[in-house]
Amino acid sequence: MIHCDGLVKIYKIADLEVVALQGLDLQVESGELMAIIGNSGSGKSTLLNMLGGLDRPSAGQLTVDGKNLLTMSEKDVVRYKRETVGFVWQNNGRNLIPYLTALENVELPMLLQGKRKRERALELLEAVGLSHRRNNKLNQLSGGEQQRAAIAIALANHPKLLLADEPTGSVDTKMANQILDLFRQLNREMGLTVVIVTHDPMLAKKVDRVVAIRDGKTSSEMLRRKSYEQELIHSEEGVEELEGESHVEYAVLDQAGRLQIPTNYLESIGADRSNKVQVILEDGKIVLLPPK
Structure with a gap:
């Protein structure tokens, strides 16, 4: 689904050049549920913006679902953002229009494509457990409910890739767990590829692969030792997983044989x-x- 090869992003501010990504390599398979972690300034948000078609790479290769985001025309980028990718922001003000109801917010992306599918919108609100709040506006929804509505909006146009930027950053631990379980459910039932940017270490227990970015490059990967479903079964049987043993961490070698220690x-x-x-x-x- 995602192929990044030697990805570079340079921002120019006046006479100053800031290198946000410096030769990043990343592969994400179709139907994968994975997370990207890293400290502030590591380049993870820059990568997410480029995957979402919100920014262009400076050099390297970036393809998503077979589409080359480096050479794509502006018209094709607009189509890509409408049809291929869905985006969930941490700031719900970017996800929702406050004077519309939850149902109208979910319908809006479909209206932009010249379609009106109330049935589809109702199905999505049902899928995220929000059908009972369909006629409520932004200020009548809790933070967790707003984030669930944002996920329904991101799914309105049947995207193949769902990108989430700190989706649990503004909710409590209980709601964060519910939102992450919802991502797993959507990934499993819809075959959706989900990429989540986060600094929350708890999220690593819910996904199968965690990629760490440091100084604009992929520095390590954590892979799950056994499936999340198997861990749930063991938990129900009274078999406790030792802390820190759910994943094994690997350093990432670049094409020149370099790694970050x-x-x-x-x-x-x-x-x-x-x-x-x-x-x-x-x-x-x-x-x-x-x-x-």
């Missing part, structure tokens, strides 16, 4: 104050040692 790892071997480490091959393992 976590700072705390380097500090632990006394290599934090130098830009050099010894690399030796020992008993089939690659070992990093501080400089002598």
Whole structure:
């Protein structure tokens, strides 16, 4: 579904150039449910904006559902945003029009395509558990209900890819869990590809793959040891999963064989104050040692 190869994004502010992405590589399979994490300024929001057609790459390759977002015309970008991708923002003011009801908000994207499908809108509100609030406006909905309405809006035009920017950032833990369970349900029942940008470590327990971005590159991936459904079964049977063992973390090698070593790892071997480490091959393992 998503193919990023050597993706670069440079912003120019007056005479200053800011490199937000510097050679990022990423593959996302169709029907995958995954999360992207990273500190502020790591480049994760920049990547999400480019996947959503809201910004253009400066260099590299970016294809989504076979469409080249680097060379796409403005007209095709508009069509892409209407038909291929759905977006859920953290700020509900960007998701919902306050003077419309929940039902009218969900209908709006379909009206923009020259269609009016109240039945489809009602089905989506039912799918996100909000049919009983269909005639309520923004100020009559809780934060969690607003986010559920936003998800229904994002699904209005049958997108193949759903992008969510910090979707649990403005709700409490209980509602966050319900929203993440809803993403899993939509992913499983609709075959929807879901990419979530977050800083919430709890989310890692709900998705199958977590990609960490640092300094504009993919630095590591965490893959689930066994499916979330299997973990639920074990939980019901009284078998507790040890904290931190649901996923295994891998460093990501780029095409030139480079990888990012976590700072705390380097500090632990006394290599934090130098830009050099010894690399030796020992008993089939690659070992990093501080400089002598």
